[in-house]
Amino acid sequence: MGPAPQDRPYRIVALSARTSEALAASRARMAAHLAAHAGLSLSDVAVTLATGREVFTHRYAIVANDVAAVVEALRAGDGRAPRRRDVVVASGHVTTGFDVPTTFMFPSVAAVPPPEAAASDPRPPEVQRCLQQAEERLAGSLPVSLMEALDEGPGDPAAMLSWLPAAFAAQVGAARQLQAWGLCPADANGHGAGAFAAAVICGELGFDEALDRVAGWSRLVADGLVENYAVDEPPAVPDPDPDPDPRHVIVPVDIDARAAQLAAQVAAAWVRGAAADLSMGAPGRRIHLPGYAFSRTPGSSRSPEVEHDDVAHSARPLSAAEQRVLFLDLVRTTPNVEHTVVTVSEIEGPLDVAALQQDFAELQRAHPVLRTYFTQRGRSWAAVERPDPAVSLEIHRESGAAEPGAGPELVRAQLAERPFSPANAALVRGLVATWGDRHVIGLAAYRGLIDKPGITGLLDTLLRGRDAAEITTIGSN
Missing domain, CATH: 3.40.366.10 (Malonyl-Coenzyme A Acyl Carrier Protein, domain 2)
Structure with missing residues (x-):
């Protein structure tokens, strides 16, 4: 028997894309992935999609309390309600900018x-x-x-x-x-x-x-x-307007609203452009899920799918995990090296450094968590996405030959021993150390923003974006 309903809290699973066609393709990819990995935690899926991803104007959100219901809703698509009564689907196209009041x-x-x-x-x-x-x-x-x-x-x-x-x-x-x-x-x-x-x-x-x-x-x-x-007295909130004002979102707050109902309110407001924390502050870990297309386009510095909308991105409130790590570091008097997560991979073969730099820039465009920094606004802190990549790979061309196994540890130490400044600064860095045709690529990130599985997955994505004939992966950790 599965867990009782009250032990399966409702979560918001949200996707977005630049076009309706791209959103449909994203729904199909996500449905196939979740159907093939039925054991995934719904909380992990929701948190992964809600943090560290670009938010585009065509949006689709599902409120459900199990993965099977999410798969059904993803496959149903726009205009077809899921068969289950306990599942809510919202979709919309934001046309007037983010942070709609x-x-x-x-x-x-x-x-x-x-x-x-x-x-x-x-x-x-x-x-x-x-x-x-x-x-x-x-x-x-x-x-x-x-x-x-x-x-x-x-x-x-x-x-x-x-x-x-x-x-x-x-x-x-x-x-x-x-x-x-x-x-x-x-x-x-x-x-x-x-x-x-x-x-x-x-x-x-x-x-x-x-x-x-x-x-x-x-x-x-x-x-x-x-x-x-x-x-x-008649209800204060009329029936939903079939043609709502895109510049304003009305959120009815019913008496005795339950968790799923409020989650549906958040989802409905978000698909119309309101700012919201779709993770709902729930615990969860970032996992590998299908993302946006990652490819190098000849003659172009970015792939079509990750191109930015003509809508300005806005700050969001810090998550509970981000607040804990950030505030601890703000009161510290010693470097916060323990809040640096590092992953490295050793490869062998010819390496086109310029192409790797371009791939790293594309990775940052596809994953806004890599462009995020923390800043103080008045008495509160917020996470803000830079519109464009701000970090380049550091290239160290080493002399001589590294002893077997020494290269990864050297790169790991160089990245781990440099603390991040948690305020108004980049929270990710990359390093490539080269000994002839032997290379070690490492990524480091601020623990308050990305955990170890998250940064490891991003390094894997960076290496998968390259021509497999160019390099041979020796190992990673």
């Missing part, structure tokens, strides 16, 4: 999930945290717990003593969860309890102050002194 809309009518969905899709951490905070503040004044109130719905006026504060806390928690996943609104609006949630998200009210006002309002509703807006 978003507005959170907080309706006043509960969209209660069906029991089977609620059982397999838990309330997200930020929702649970806000409900707990509200429960503690209102202790002794609630007829039923806030969790019970959400499960049972608005009910009669007396039930509003618990339900209105629960609706408010759940909506604030849902909005904070979206923000934790990188979907940050430029504005927020709402009705009923949602109006107070919007005020908290906009910074106009603190959580406790807004909660006290909602609790006071709930007492008036329970006493029949004011109208029960949560039931009588």
